[in-house]
Every structure is written in C-alpha cells, then in structure tokens.
Amino acid sequence: MDAFIFILNFLGTLAFAASGAMIGLKKNMDLFGVCILGLTTATGGGVIRDLILGLTPPMAFQDPTSAVVALVTSAVFFSRHVRQVLMHNQRRYDLLLFWMDALGLGAFTVIGVELALSRAAQPTFFLLVFVGTLTGVGGGVLRDLLAQEVPYIFVKHVYASASLAGAMLCAGMWNHVGSVDAMLVGMGAVVLIRVLAAHYHWNLPKAKL
Numbered sequence: 001m002d003a004f005i006f007i008l009n010f011l012g013t014l015a016f017a018a019s020g021a022m023i024g025l026k027k028n029m030d031l032f033g034v035c036i037l038g039l040t041t042a043t044g045g046g047v048i049r050d051l052i053l054g055l056t057p058p059m060a061f062q063d064p065t066s067a068v069v070a071l072v073t074s075a076v077f078f079s080r081h082v083r084q085v086l087m088h089n090q091r092r093y094d095l096l097l098f099w100m101d102a103l104g105l106g107a108f109t110v111i112g113v114e115l116a117l118s119r120a121a122q123p124t125f126f127l128l129v130f131v132g133t134l135t136g137v138g139g140g141v142l143r144d145l146l147a148q149e150v151p152y153i154f155v156k157h158v159y160a161s162a163s164l165a166g167a168m169l170c171a172g173m174w175n176h177v178g179s180v181d182a183m184l185v186g187m188g189a190v191v192l193i194r195v196l197a198a199h200y201h202w203n204l205p206k207a208k209l
Contacts, residue, residue: 004180005114008187010069012107017042017070019100020143021077025087027147031078037143038074039067042104045138049112049131053119098198101140101152106190109136109163110183113170125171132167133160136190158197158204166190 020041024034043060050058060066076082086093112135117123120131137153137160144151153160170186177185196202 004183005111008107008111008183009066012104012111013042013066013069014073015100015107016045016104016139017073018077019097019104019140020070021074022086022093022097022100023143023147023149024074025077025083026093031075034078035071035074037146038077039070040146041139041143042070042073043067043139044142045108045112045135045140048138049115049135052131052134053116055119098194102191102194105136105140105159105163105194106166106187108139109133109166109190110170110186111135113167113174113186114179114183117171117174128171129164129167132170132186133163136160136163136167158193158202161204162190162193162197165193 017038020038021034023041024037027033029037043066046066047058047060050056050060077086086096109132113128113132115135116128116131120127140159141151141153166186166189169189170182173182173185176182
C-alpha cells in the first residue's frame with residue numbers, strides 16, 4: 001500500500017507541477033515565477049488538507065521529496081526546448097495541460113480520501129469527501145489566484161464536480177472492495193468525467209444577467 005501511495009503521489013505531484021509551470025509560461029513568468037507556480041500547484045492542496053486534519057507542520061514541509069519533484073519538473077518545462085515545443089503549438093499546449101490537470105486531480109483526490117481515513121479520529125463520509133475534493137482542487141485554485149485568473153474550478157468543464165464524484169466513489173467503496181481498488185476506481189472516475197466533460201462540453205449552469 002505504501003508503494004502504491006508513493007506512486008500516486010509522485011504522479012499527482014509531477015502532473016500538477018507541470019500544469020502550474022505551463023500556466024506560468026503562458027503568463028510569461030521568469031524561471032522563479034514558473035517554479036513557484038509549479039510548486040504551489042503541486043503542494044498547495046496537500047498543505048490545506050493537512051492543516052484541516054491537524055497535521056502540523058504539513059507533510060510537504062516534513063519531507064522535501066514532493067517539493068523537489070515539483071521544482072525539477074517546473075525547471076524542465078522552463079527549458080528552451082520544452083518552451084518552444086509547447087508555446088508554438090496551441091493545440092499541443094491545451095491537450096497536455098488538460099491531461100496533466102486531469103491526472104493530478106484524480107490522483108490527489110483519492111490520496112486526500114486515504115489520508116483522511118488514516119489520520120482523522122472520526123473519518124465520516126462527509127469528511128472523507130470534503131478532504132478528498134479539497135486536496136484535488138486546492139492547488140489549482142492557489143495556482144489560478146497567483147496567476148490572476150478566475151479559478152479553473154469555477155469556469156471550466158465540470159472540474160470540481162469530477163473531483164467530488166471521484167471522492168464519493170472512493171470513500172463509498174473503501175470498505176467493500178479494498179483500498180487500492182477503491183482509489184483506482186475513484187481516480188479513474190475523475191479522469192473519465194473530465195474527459196467526457198471536455199469532449200461533450202458539459203458545464204454546470206452559469207449565472208446570466
């Protein structure tokens with residue numbers, strides 16, 4: 001189980017760091033800005049999760065592995081060759097950003113559920129779903145605020161709702177199919193919903209004047 005969590009956390013960190021770095025590149029930030037945006041996206045949701053669960057200092061400050069992975073990933077994306085490959089092809093940029101965001105969202109959502117189950121004194125279903133969703137979307141919200149964008153979860157195709165559905169599936173199935181299967185199903189549901197929402201242009205109703 002520990003190896004599985006490590007792999008999921010590594011995947012989520014890599015994916016979210018890449019998405020943060022890509023937004024930084026789009027905003028014409030310098031190397032420091034791109035790295036900070038990648039780091040914030042990759043670790044922000046986990047820091048908020050740990051504070052809610054009373055885990056202080058947050059795990060990101062106890063073990064630098066995630067921070068190092070995020071910073072190295074961001075620096076790689078800032079390199080001239082990668083910038084040229086991404087920034088001169090809008091379709092390639094959009095596709096990679098979508099998949100990095102979807103994978104990071106799915107991985108961190110189920111990791112949030114697992115950590116709430118293992119660390120909370122009374123892990124109610126509501127707590128598991130709330131913490132899982134917050135872990136999934138928190139880093140992206142911080143990224144968008146730093147980049148002076150309307151947070152992605154409020155305007156893009158069924159984003160937070162996908163995390164919410166995945167967290168509910170993972171938490172609901174945990175005691176019935178086992179932890180690994182529940183996390184795989186939850187993560188798969190998040191990614192699938194994001195793919196279907198993007199393909200069919202699903203959106204929640206928006207306020208119109």
